[in-house]
Amino acid sequence: MIIEMLLAALIGGxxxxxxxxxxxxxxxxAALLSSGGLLFVFVNVSASVLALIAITAAGWRFGLPATMPGSALTVVRVMVAGLGSAIVLRTSVSPAQSTASGTGPIIVLNGILRIADGELERKRGLSRLSRDDLAGLSFERDHAALAELCCHxxxxxxxxxxxRLGALAAELTDRDDLTDADKLDCWGLELTRLVGERALRQAARRLRDRPRAQPRPAAAEPERPVPAPEPEQEREPAMEPVGAGQIRPPSKPPAKHAPAKPSRFASSAGGRTERKSFGDV
Incomplete structure (x- = not known):
């Protein structure tokens, strides 16, 4: 029975x-060694052991035949105790069509997790603020490259x-009441939560040691097409003076002879005009 209890405790833990x-x-x-973390693991282990004791005392066989070997029955009981206790502890019951958080054993686990989170956040905050891992960097210039390195x-x-990172970057960029150093600290704290302090420190060192990109040469402007000359507008001839107080209107250029309108009557071969049709009149 001791071995079965150890196996069930191993599954729950x-x-x-x-x-x-x-x-x-x-x-x-650090999360595991904190007081809240140890309490959380202990509750899961205890639930698994208690579930195994209850299953064994009740003699549950879970529908297995009597000819089944005892070792197979023991394995089934250990698996049910370890996994079943975890499911029961995370059970939440809430009224239908209700937005309120449910009640049940999960309240105990959530309370223990809040204790562990608060304790770890205080330790993490002191550790992050004790050193400046992002010295020499700028939020405006390096926040995108730093996020790419950490994400990859x-x-x-x-x-x-x-x-969430994209929303935070947009919010920090639009903030005018924070300096660039303040924005960089907030950005670094958020990245530390994702990848850890050591990974963020190495990424910042990589960016500091990397030579700055040289400015790109200005691209040659494409040759603009020469506009075609505009057609000269006809100038009106000036008034020609004739005498004192008299001005003669400008002489008009000779009108171009319009093509003669063809006659409705076509000359016949005999010199007489011949009417082609009635519709031509």
């Missing part, structure tokens, strides 16, 4: 540890985290 590590990715060891360090990047 592994579930609690995995949840803590996923919640505090930048400092998983992670194998998989959550879409929600990317959207």
């Amino acid at each position: 592994a579930i609690g540890i995995a949840e803590l590590v996923a919640r505090h990715r930048d400092k998983p060891l 360090l992670m194998r998989e990047f959550d879409l929600a985290e990317a959207q």
Whole structure:
């Protein structure tokens, strides 16, 4: 029975540890060793052991036949105790069509997680503010490159985290009441929460050691097409003076002879005009 209890405790503790590590990715060891983290793991382990004791005392076989070997029954009981206790602890009951948070065993776990989060946040804040890992950088110039380096360090990047980073970058850019150093500190604290202090420190060092990009040469302006000369407008001839107080209107250029309108009567071969049709009149 001791071995079964140890196995059940191992399953419950592994579930609690995995949840803590996923919640505090930048400092998983500190989260586990904190008082809130240890209490969280202990609650999961205790629930698994108590569930195994209750299942064994009740003699539940979970529908297995009597011919089933005892070792197989023990494995099933250990698995049900470890996984079932985790499911029961995270059960939440809320009224239908209600926006209020539900009640149930999950309230206990949420309270313990808040204790662990508060304790770890205080430690993390003191550690981050004790040194300036982003010295020599500028938010306006380096925040995009710093975020790209930190995000590519992670194998998989959550879409929600990317959207939150984008919203924070836009908000900090529009803030006029903060200096560039203040914006850089806020940006660094947010990146530290994602990748950790050591990864952010290495990324900042990489950016500081990288030579600044040379200014790009100005591109040659394309040759503009020469506009075609505008057609000269005809100038009106000036008035010609004739005598004192008399002005003769300008002489008009000779009118071009319009082409003669063809007659409705075509000359015949005999010299007489011949009417072609009635519709031509």
